[in-house]
Amino acid sequence: MSEELDLDLDRLSSTERSALETYSSVTGQEPAEAIALLRRSQWNVQIAIAKFFDGEGPDPVEEAREALQSPPPRPARRTQNLMTDDLTEQLAPAARSAADPAPRVNTQPESQPAFRPPxxxxxxxxxxxxxxxxxxxxxxxxxxxxxxxxxxxxxxxxxxxxxxxRNTTGRRPLGPKDTAARFIREFDEEYGSHSIPFLENGYNMALEKSHRDLKYLLIVLLAPEHDDTSGWVRDTLLAPEVAEFINDPQNNLLVWGGSVQDSEAYQVANSLKCTKFPFAAVVVHTPNVSSTAMSVVGRIAGTTSPSEFTSKLRTITSTNQEPLERIRATRAEQQASRSLREEQDSAYERSLAIDRERARQRREAEAAREREEQEAADRQAAEEKKQRDLEQWKQWRAQSLGTEPGTDVKEAVRVSVRLPSGERIMRRFAPEADIEELYAVVECYEVLQDESRPTDVKEPEGFTHEYGFRLVSPMPRAVYAVQEGGAIREKIGRGGNLLVEPIQDEEEEDEDGEEEEVKEEGTEVSS
Missing domain, CATH: 1.10.287 (Helix Hairpins)
Structure with missing residues (x-):
């Protein structure tokens, strides 16, 4: 197995060896497995590292895009050039260190509580x-x-x-967010008030925020036991010049700090190949590598002066500013398009809501009109049926009236009734006849005038007749209500002159009088 591995390594070109070294330093994978994965990834280190950490299968689209951006691997069989190979081997580590992939670390989940023994x-x-x-x-x-x-x-x-x-420092392991809060609290207690805006979340969340906001992430790793840590923090990191540069919004800097006494910061230090404390590194999104790549674009190790530290940060940020500006412009254009589309959708929804409201109002108006028409038709049908039943009742009641007593009946009551039309009804009634018969004669007067009326009419079913008038004596005024009943002789005497007063007209006059009173009261109140 070792002979086959040596044979494979001998066949690799210097570019492929450089890619293998970079991949192995980040992942720690065995060379045989690393070579197989790199070959499947077209010797693109970023794709291979992403596959290793994400555990995902190959993405043909992403591989094709990366293959277009990166130069193809050089063939194994080539002409040897010792000077070129030596120069390539010397420049490869510098190139790799300029934009190494930003590592991710495995941290304790926030939901996982710290172990406490009984x-x-x-x-x-x-x-x-x-x-x-x-x-x-x-x-x-x-x-x-x-x-x-x-x-x-x-x-x-x-x-x-x-x-x-790593776990013998005696510090209780916490989640990433709690670890960051503990570091900030201890930093404040040690160095007093300051203006460094440390992120209060874990390292991986800081990477996500830097990628999402397109900002530089300044990683500060401290070793409390190191002799130069305290002086570097007080003289360099907390210097007004450095603090002003970090807090300047135009520099787009996020700051995440950690102590190597904590597991997360210790893993970050190992992943970033930290060789000297105090240590600072700058991580930023590199769109020229891939759409999701985060790379280490600068390292500042050891003690430095404030001007030197600020100068290095300025150089790092200015060197990588152009790709970020392109991505910001693209995102701004996408956001503008998204906002325009949302405004158009909102305007369309408002217009659609207005149309729906108008349609609803039309439907309601149409339904109200149909309902009114139906109610009017029902009222008209009911009124027509009522008139038919009333005419039938008059025919039936006219044939059931008794005959008028002759002149030989001395006790007969002679009544004269004046109709609203001015006509008079002169009729004699038997003394024992009920007052209702007098009302029936007045109600059926027109029917009684028709000598060819039918004589076999039945009483209408379900019809309750009510007289719409009352008979009154003018002087002295007396009302002979049909509801009170009684014989005509007892009510009127031997004869009398009566008037017909419509009840409906009086009710309408009463309602009009009440409305006028209400209007007069309202006028008085307003005045």
């Missing part, structure tokens, strides 16, 4: 914990007195032991 176990292991802390602090003091021993231990120790050493 109270009984914590109480039982308290003596061992105290002894461990005492020995650990003693060895730390010993390492401070003899600095070469920790470095010697780090170079000779097992990698597993080095990984275990």
């Amino acid at each position: 109270f009984i176990l914590a109480l039982l292991f308290t003596p061992f914990n105290l002894v461990y802390r005492l020995l650990y602090n003693s060895f730390r003091l010993f390492g401070t007195l003899f600095p070469f021993l920790p470095r010697l231990f780090n170079t000779t120790a097992n990698p597993a032991l080095q990984a275990a050493r």
Whole structure:
């Protein structure tokens, strides 16, 4: 297997070897697997790294786009040029360091609580914990007195032991957001008030915010145990010149800080290949690499003066400003198009709502008109039926009236009734006849005048007749209501002159009188 791997490495060109070294330094994958993945990715390092961390299959569209942007790999068989190869090997690390892919780290989820042992176990292991802390602090003091021993231990120790050493700082592991808040709190307690706007979220969220807002992300990694950390922070990072440059909105800078005593910042330091503290790096979106790439475009390691630190930041930001301006212009154009489309959609929705409202009003008006027409037709039909029933009732009641008594009946009552039309009805009634018969004669007067009227008419079913008039005596005024009943002889006497007063007309006059009174009252109140 090793011979085959050596054979494959010998067949690689210098460009392919450079891509393999960059990919292996970021992912730590075995060369055999790395070569296979790089070949599937057309030796494009960015695509291969994205496939490795995302665990996704190959994207033909993205690979085609990246293949057009990147030069094709050089063939394995070529003419050897030692001077060119040496120059390429010397310039490759510098080129790679100029725009290395920004790494992502695996952090503790926010929803995952920190492990807390049961109270009984914590109480039982308290003596061992105290002894461990005492020995650990003693060895730390010993390492401070003899600095070469920790470095010697780090170079000779097992990698597993080095990984275990990360969690021996005694700091409780927290989620990314809580870790950032703890770093800011400790920074404020150590260095007092300042104007550095540290992001209060994890490293991965800071990368997402930098990519979303198209801003530079300044990563500041501190080692509290380092001798130069405190002086660099006070003299350089918190200097007015640096703070003014960071807070200038035109520079588009976001700041994320961390202490290597925390697991997340420790992983970031290893991923960014931090070799000297204090350490700062600048990460920004690089659209010329891919649509989602975040790259490390600058590193500032060790102690620097405020002017030197500001100058390096200015150089880094100005060098990478043009691609960001293009992306901002593209996004602004897309946002303008989206806003215009939303305004058009909103105007269309408003117009559609107005049309719907008008259609609803037309439907309601049409329904109201149809309802009124139907009600008018129903009223007319009811009125026509009422008139038919009234005519039928008059025919029926006329044939049921008794005959007029002759002149030989001494006790007969002679009544003269004056109709509203001016005509008079002269009729004799039997003394025991009811007052209702007098009303019926007046109601059926026109029918009684027709001698050819039918005599076999039946009473209409479901019809209740009500007289629309009343009979009154003018002087003295007396009303002979049909509801009171009684014989004609008892009510009127041997004879009388009566008038017909329509009840409906009086009701209308009463209503008109009430309306006039209400209007007069309203006029008085307003005056």
